[in-house]
Amino acid sequence: MGAGPVHEALAALRLVDHHCHGVVTADLDRAGFESLLTEGEAWPGISPFDSPVGVAVRRHCAPLLDLPRHAPAEDYLARRAELGAREVNRRFLAAAGTEVFCVDTGFTPDRLTAPRELAKAAGGRAYEVVRLEAVAEAVAAGGVEPDAYAETFRAAALEAVRRPGVVAVKSVAAYRTGFDLDPARPSDTDVTEAARRWLAEGGGRLADPVLVRQLLWTAVDLGLPLQLHTGFGDADIRLHRVDPTHLTDWLHLTAGTIPVLLLHCWPYQRQAAYLSAVFEQVYLDVGLTLHHVGPARAGAVLAEATEITPFRKLLYSSDAYGVAEFYHLGALAFRQGLAGLLQERVDADELSLPDALRIAAWAGGDNARRLYGLPPTDTDPHPPSTDRHSD
């Protein structure tokens, strides 16, 4: 667990989870739970429990279900079923100690809690992050002429971000084309032509390079912080194409406009750190990675991610999706990993304790509060009327 004043401070810190998803509200059977435990799939003969994240769940989540540490997977699943999804979700969300959730609502929203529900179960507040690919695909599904696509998409995105509680937009360009794109804003003609092809095929998954570029430039027009998935994800990723340094030319072109938040980043956390050190607008987190590597390796990943990163550029996210365990595990791995590396430096007199506490508070929440314009920390864990999210 680690010990010392930095550990204590981080353990008590109410976090801002600047990028996460909702949690599944239905009860999950073994197959359903296991499929959510991995970025792969549940394969015959290879349980997702036999992995670093599975070990971390059995170690750190079992006690919250009244089981011994390292309980067998079977016991874990049985107890989870016995308690039911509502109670399980409540326990892990409360344990996460997260005050603010910024929730990407654009992926499988039907089976997940809405931001308001998530925040309520956790005793926190929720804001919304609008996934631009979902907006674009809805525009296509709604019917639009190719030459009206760009403007209709822009208007729909603008409407989406004007809803109360929206603090950022997000793109999953990483999944669709990767970042080795022409960085320039595409011409109207090119966009119309690409939209024509896409719409002629019935719309659907937006993966045309011209339309992805147009989406990224529309984000610039919207003026809100842009969250970008980079690095680690499921098998749809081509990992070598989502090294965020491929965005360098685009970052030069968009300098002085919107903040860009590099999500996840692993195994390119050093590349992301470089961008955050040389571009004013670039921030990063190592969400998703933290619960997959678990507390045993979170410190090592964070140490690389922070080698040259300015301390105002590091954010916390869980990128939790589906299972409530990940909100708890992500928060735990972040707290223990960051506390471990900061306390070690304090102990070696490489860092003063006040500086360590300041860095912890910045990364755990203040950087995100400043960036998204969120109100300061609320110490009341169940504020009756601070949920700005409306749906």
Add this chain to the structure above:
Amino acid sequence: MGAGPVHEALAALRLVDHHCHGVVTADLDRAGFESLLTEGEAWPGISPFDSPVGVAVRRHCAPLLDLPRHAPAEDYLARRAELGAREVNRRFLAAAGTEVFCVDTGFTPDRLTAPRELAKAAGGRAYEVVRLEAVAEAVAAGGVEPDAYAETFRAAALEAVRRPGVVAVKSVAAYRTGFDLDPARPSDTDVTEAARRWLAEGGGRLADPVLVRQLLWTAVDLGLPLQLHTGFGDADIRLHRVDPTHLTDWLHLTAGTIPVLLLHCWPYQRQAAYLSAVFEQVYLDVGLTLHHVGPARAGAVLAEATEITPFRKLLYSSDAYGVAEFYHLGALAFRQGLAGLLQERVDADELSLPDALRIAAWAGGDNARRLYGLPPTDTDPHPPSTDRHSD
């Protein structure tokens, strides 16, 4: 050395070395030994002993030749010559504690032990891995018409893998083209045309991108596990082209067919881990790297390689070639490195001891036994009739 029950368990484990080569049977002079000690060459004024692997040899191999730890290179070479190749090979192979060797027989077989000899010297069993480039190049050398090349190669490969004791095939596509290939199976016309060009030049080293693709797809047809060199190797490698994530599209196309074993991987061990986490058919090892970095860094490399890797996906290999020291060093670095990281987690209560022992047994042998269909551990170190290999 490290201590604790995980160290003890790994020290006692009879390993499956799922990818190695034979050992040179002739006595080696200084130049001959030094040239085998490095993936580079022996350069004037820079002894390969002055490197991490050289330090590891002097530390961990000298005592097996009755010398003090850290003996000077000169003493080491003199004692090695005095004992003679047969005795030196016997000592290191026995010390490796390896029960099963899967031997790539396709590279310079004339100067190396055959699998049977290797196993005999080590008191273990040997199986064979067929290097497909060697089969293809033998087909070309034997004379074939371009339009018959694909079928003749397929038939020769099929014949090769039907020999008793063959458990896998291997490709060194990494050395020939790298992985930035069109992932689709090439058309018959394209293969014939490429074969025409290659054969017109007299065959030889197969490095045509179309023929390399055809070779990889032939591996799919053969149905055996495919070992793929990735990452670190000699100067023939273009390292940035052998990041295994360049294989992602090909892995999608071949999902559900054959297991794919990513060998070596360094410095792309995290990229390989990602593939093993999201593709059912992908496995990895960090062989070759382990003896080159030595026990001092093997734990650090393994820690990265296992950050997200499912525990049933990690294998052990030495990739030892030529000098018997590497069988011992590879095994030692694997045992100590893996034990160190597992024991540390047990000590921090991040992992239970039974889980740690299970993970060690899986990675050290059971995963390979399952994958290659090998019989379970044999506790008799000198089984008279268990060598299935025939030649």
Add this chain to the structure above:
Amino acid sequence: MGAGPVHEALAALRLVDHHCHGVVTADLDRAGFESLLTEGEAWPGISPFDSPVGVAVRRHCAPLLDLPRHAPAEDYLARRAELGAREVNRRFLAAAGTEVFCVDTGFTPDRLTAPRELAKAAGGRAYEVVRLEAVAEAVAAGGVEPDAYAETFRAAALEAVRRPGVVAVKSVAAYRTGFDLDPARPSDTDVTEAARRWLAEGGGRLADPVLVRQLLWTAVDLGLPLQLHTGFGDADIRLHRVDPTHLTDWLHLTAGTIPVLLLHCWPYQRQAAYLSAVFEQVYLDVGLTLHHVGPARAGAVLAEATEITPFRKLLYSSDAYGVAEFYHLGALAFRQGLAGLLQERVDADELSLPDALRIAAWAGGDNARRLYGLPPTDTDPHPPSTDRHSD
């Protein structure tokens, strides 16, 4: 700080800093100092002091200005101004314990100390490194016909390197094109044509791929060691294009000619290590990185950089530029980082103490002395006449 005989030996070692720049001679105000503290810029609301390098300056540089460790940035800047640039520079340069500086004189020479001044303030000797891009751009600025450009540049470079005290040339091709270049020497026709385009635009920043190739091949003709910026730098870098393994084909073509020194390398230190292990002519350092990550992470970066690097291939550089703090911090981070990893191996009996001391002496100076043909260590810290540099 760490303790033990390896720490003591490295602390006492007079270093060869084989790649650095001059120090600003003028007094610096807060904005001026902060802008030199970062590879980015000084951004509103984000002080460069709030970064790993800022923490390292407050920890390790404040005491040399008679302030407590971890002094606030304000106090640091006030005291720095009070002492004045000359005294501040003198203190940090003396503290660096560097005997030899190899100074790149081709970037903003007007505001920096010349090599002779730098060495005098430090009580050491200075040599010069000629930046070839500066030579080429001066040739263009001086007026030249396109078909005479290649020969005029070659003659100017030859004249530059014949000046007394010049020991190497340097290229910043990393900043101009990256390394994904055709490796072959360009034809005279191609060079003339490229020069025609460049000169027609008025010369200036040399970034044409053909002319950059021609520059690298001119370096081969000059016969001196070539320093190449790789990896980490400011926002002009496209990091994914400066992975040094993209140079592999060029290294094959130029094998047997000049030594090639890969500077900085981070985050590609393992890729650089691979090249140093398989190409006789390749050497590396992790300068620039060391002071940016600070002593807290220098050991981790060095551990990766030395995983497979032959011990005669690792050099020390600070890549200090502008602020004198970086000469001290770079040297401190190198000494502590290398001592930490070597002492740890000695303590674990993975390395003998004599070997550790030999490796430290090689990396800290002897490798550079051998490579550049420098005279052996001078124990008189203020030699009256050993400054071979002339200007």
